[in-house]
Amino acid sequence: MNSLMGQVATGQVTDENEQNYFVQLEDGNTYRLDKAEIKKPLKLKSVFKGFAYENNSHNKQITRTAPNVRIGRYGWSKVVSSRRDLGVFVDIGLSNKDIVVSLDNLPTEKKLWPKTGDKLLVRLDVDDKDRMWAIPADSNVFQKISLSAKPEMKNKNITATSYRLKMSETLIITDHNNLGFIHPSERDVEPRLGQSLRGRVISVGTDGVLNVSLKPRSYEAIGDDASMLIALLEHDPNHHLKLNDHSSPEDIKNVVGLSKSQFKRALGHILKTGSIIQDETGISLKEQ
Structure with a gap:
């Protein structure tokens, strides 16, 4: 008979020691059963049903707690x-x-x-x-377990897992079983297989598949740049940077690593909060 390794099978207790019972299955092999699993002692010739496998010590073992992952079960x-x-x-x-x-x-x-x-x-x-x-x-399995996304998902934040990596796209499945893809232009680094990802929905296809971006929204990107400028001001002894919206692109790039357009957007964002002042010498944190 073929081996029952990796399957749920029934056998008979044939022996025991201090730590284990020994269960012989229908394939003729004997498997260890840890006594710690058993609440009521078993007797010789008792029938036991469990999951058969080989443990890390290369011993055949059987357990009453079968894993969710089995032959034919994902x-x-x-x-x-x-x-x-x-x-x-x-x-x-x-x-x-x-x-x-x-x-x-x-x-x-x-x-x-x-x-x-x-x-x-x-x-x-x-x-x-x-x-x-x-x-x-494979992709066929994910198709079978997936749910079609609704148009209202557009612009929503999602958490997903990458399940297939292709040259043209990364295929993902969300925590709510919606399928999606990430085009290379919508990521900075290619995700790993099995990586948990946070993204936003750009669009929802007629087939219910999500077009997802891992890049921040424009206002979120501006927010990151603005936070960086605030951090630089806070760490400067005088809480001052010799930059303003009239500074040259070169000076801005050298001091804060941003393009002039990025700097001006971030600066405008901070000015609206009223937390800094700007004059001909640069920008400074307002005194509290």
């Missing part, structure tokens, strides 16, 4: 570590076994591999050597 799993020559390891809910996502199923560029804390939607697979692997879901 579930979200967090990345816990990686090995450049093998792939990344994910936690599917087994206390003493992390499962490998093979490098064959990861981006060619290792900088785009998931990092610890990122998450992947995976299913289990067992090869002919009884090794368990985590297989990432």
Whole structure:
């Protein structure tokens, strides 16, 4: 009979020691059952049903708590570590076994591999050597679990996870199961596979797919520049910068690293708050 590794199976208790019961399954293999899992002691020949796997010590083990991720069943799993020559390891809910996502199923560029804390939607697979692997879901799976986004989503903020990296776009699924994509022009850095992302919806397609940007809105970008100017003023001993809206682009770039147009927008934003004054010598924080 084929191995029952990675499956929920029923067997019979054949032996025990201080720490474990030993359960023989229908595949003829004997699996350890940690006694800490069992509230009421089992007897020899007792029937037990659980999830069969090989633990990190390469011992066959069975547990009554089956993980959500199984053969033919997908579930979200967090990345816990990686090995450049093998792939990344994910936690599917087994206390003493992390499962490998093979490098064959990861981006060619290792900088785009998931990092610890990122998450992947995976299913289990067992090869002919009884090794368990985590297989990432493909686009068809995400299509099946997704919900069509409504037009009212436009300009909304979203949190999403990247599930496929392409030259032309990054494919994502939001926390509410809406599919979306990020064009390279709408990001500063290409996201990793499995990375959690915060973005905003540029538009909603007729197919209910979100067009998402990772770049800030214009007023948010101005806000960041304005905050930087305030920080520079606060750290200057005289709370003063020798810049104003008549300064040369070169002087502005050298002092604060902004273009003149960025500087003027940020300056205008701060002036509206009434927190600084501007004159021919530059800008200064107002005395409180």
